[in-house]
Amino acid sequence: MTDKDAIQSLDARSREIFRYIVEGYLDNGAPVGSRTISRHLTTALSPASVRNTMSDLEELGLLYAPHTSAGRLPTELGLRLFVDGLLELGDLSDGERSSIEARCNTQGRNYTDMLSEASNMLSDLSGYAGLVTVPKSDQPLKHLEFVSLAPGKALVVMVTVGGVVENRLIAVPPGMPPSSLVEASNYLSDRLRGRTLAEARQAILEELEARKAQLDELAAQVVEAGLADWAGGDDAGRLIIRGQGKLLEDVQAIEDLDRVRRLFNDLETKSELLNMLDLAHQGDGVRIFIGSESNLFSLSGSSMIVAPFTDGNQKIVGSIGVIGPTRLNYARIIPMVDYTARVIGRLIG
Incomplete structure (x- = not known):
């Protein structure tokens, strides 16, 4: 069963409650309780009925309760199902597209500097860390x-x-x-x-x-x-990471700080990160790695959104993307990464 099939197998009430919990988590990282949900549903439903549905979703492995009396948060499986089956991608504004193209412009800069600036740009626009692989030149x-x-x-x-x-x-x-x-x-x-x-x-x-x-x-x-x-x-020399300090700006609790510290340690192990980026070379389009789906992020609870870019011969030569917590703004960052990869490919070509 695909992720979309799994989402479709849920009834309308379960999908609505599940979506509300995940979107709340992505917005502020906080658990969502049944009373809050019951006040915002399109159809009237008591907090007790919401709790029953939340329990069903928890049994499916899509939600979990961080504390005994707390609301629910999505599991990594729940996030994956949401991203693949319910996520509605946003669109970049004309200003964002112009900014990406201007900062990736190669005039007066060498190839590596252009990619480094592109990584910086993604970090600035997303608020998290940007990364890019610099392909080794195979030109004579x-x-x-x-x-x-x-x-x-x-x-x-x-x-x-x-x-x-x-x-x-x-x-x-x-x-x-x-x-x-x-x-x-x-x-x-x-x-x-x-x-x-x-x-x-x-x-x-x-x-x-x-x-x-x-x-x-x-x-x-x-x-x-x-x-x-x-x-x-x-x-490891082919990897550029920019904006790691921005990951600290999102820290809200001691456990968040511990997560960021573990992520910093993970990023030092660049060989595993490059292996993940190489996976992005296996096909067109954006790849999303959530938490323990990768050995690299199994402890830090982080996600990476990455897309390959091509040279003038349409050969995939590198990857660019964003790393941050699992509650990334996927709807905004996915099109941002995708457009940046296409701009880089056009400039290289």
């Missing part, structure tokens, strides 16, 4: 250069044949002379030109291992560090 390279910034730090500047410019900070051996950075730049540019990092990486590392390259020791270390950072297996 035109130029690569190491630029000294400060003792022990250098900037790697990479330009693809398509004109995409990306840069990243790496650590370099202390006291490295400028000549070694020039030597490393020339070495990599010669071997990478016209090839992708993935195509050239293994051959370059093997050449360095065999010491066939005529590089001094410091330049070889810079080359290895640059390759490891750009094309290595550290997937």
Whole structure:
């Protein structure tokens, strides 16, 4: 039975009471009692009759009572059924669409900065944390250069044949002379030109291992560090999270603070988060992860709304979304995430 079938199997009274409880929870996070519900139903119903229906919904696993004398809250199963079967999506205003397009605009910014700003924008509009995966470029390279910034730090500047410019900070051996950075730049540019990092990486590392390259020791270390950072297996480097501090603004009780702390710890485990984002690559449209549906959020009681974006060849290359408590404003955030992903895809294309 699908979630929509499960919702349809409820009678009209149960659906109305269930909807009222879930929408109340999404609005303010508080349990909803039978007396409050009876005053707002479209048909007259006593608090006792409402309690009976609430008990039936609780037996179905859709509601639970946080305290003995309290009202009811939706379970994660109840939230999932509501999102899939009863949620009425809102629509973005013209102002919101214009704001999203303006802040995602790539003029004067590189690819990574554009995605970082898009994540910031989603955080600002939603009031929660925004996140985005930065896909590794598979375009052939035109130029690569190491630029000294400060003792022990250098900037790697990479330009693809398509004109995409990306840069990243790496650590370099202390006291490295400028000549070694020039030597490393020339070495990599010669071997990478016209090839992708993935195509050239293994051959370059093997050449360095065999010491066939005529590089001094410091330049070889810079080359290895640059390759490891750009094309290595550290997937966590592809993830940008913005607005985590906004999660604290929603804290209303000690248990909420504990939940946010657990979420912060979860977000530090970026490999599991990337696995979730990779699931969004398996099909078009928005994906919604609620609470323990994901191992990542099993303790923190959090939800993630995420959508994939594509490149000019309609190939899915990354994902963008919002993380927050399970009482996210799904009706507003789902279309927001979906539209942002489509804007990014259009700009990349």
